Amino acid sequence: MLTHYCSGCGLISNWCCCSQSTPTTSRVKLALLLHENEPSRPTTTSKIILNTIQNTQAYLWKRNEPPLELIQQIEDKNTDAWLLFPADREELKVRQQEIKLNTGHETLIIVPDGTWKEVRKIVRKSPWLDQLPLLAFDPKTPSRYDLRRYPDPDHLCTAETVIELLKLCDELSPATQLTQAFDAFITHYKQSKRH
Template sequence: MKRSTCNICHFSIKTCVCHYVSPVINNKTTLIVLQHPSEVSVAKNTVRLLNLQLDNIQAYEGEHPSDFLTPQKIASSSHCALLFPGENAIPIENIDKNVNPIDALFVLDGTWKKVNKIAMLNPWLNDLQKVSFSQLPENKYSIRKAEQSYSLSTLEACAHFLSCYESLNVKPLHDLLTGMIHEQTKFMPADVKQRYLNEEH
């Protein structure tokens, strides 16, 4: 099994994305991804892509507070925010990073059901200021069905945050996502591939 997996990108050798990776993006805000265990082995999970393309990112796998001891320490010692929609969420576009900078952004990775479970099991996340987007970009993650009309893949959400908050050029992230989609669909029958790529979200 290990021999068929790329040692760098950790995708299958047949769907390796290494040649799509651009020079690393130097983001100042630390992105802290809390990833549900069911996502780790998913071939199409985009956290792998973020790890390849971003300089400042940490990913932790788990569900319970005991799985996230290090993130909890970071949350208590730095000015952090949680990317999560809700009535009390502040639009990223309205935050002045020069006045109240976000040192670390927490992002939950998984299906909406799994993400909500992580949020429910970790009440310490409620102490973080929730942030969201006033306008969402189009979801380009065509190979995984969006559960909500406002759903973005974790990569797309992080890219949009870095674009809005740090004014970074996040095209390399979108190019990497496009490359991964190409690799994941290239062996599909033409009719199945077309259905995936034309699927509306």
């Protein structure tokens, strides 16, 4: 029997959680930079981010095919672009800055998405990201995301990272909406696996 998946949340259609997501927008624009393996994973949280924070765009990362539309946005003089990535190595620490929202410019935050190994590869193999200031923070809340093998409470999934990012930018209402969508996604995913 053919299994149908919801295009909105990515879950099996019978366990769709889209009705529990309230679409909203944020003052900051998000660009999800997806490793090419990520969209096909049933546990990806990128779809609920796109479904909830409506001024989010997704770009597929391929090493030899840079996303030209995203690069044009980064180079736009009216855009303040940031890369969300931990400054966990010496060469990255010099790029770490505290975010300041400039009312005269659009704030664009690029969020790489994939496994930790894939995300590191995205950043390492994308020279067009090298000049961006790093937005790095150390969330105090352990991860609740336990849908993949070997969950690590110290590593937040992409949706949890975006929730913390929105809080950091004082976007509390979008952060709340995304938290509700994330909670519904976790619950529905687990229910679908049990049945």
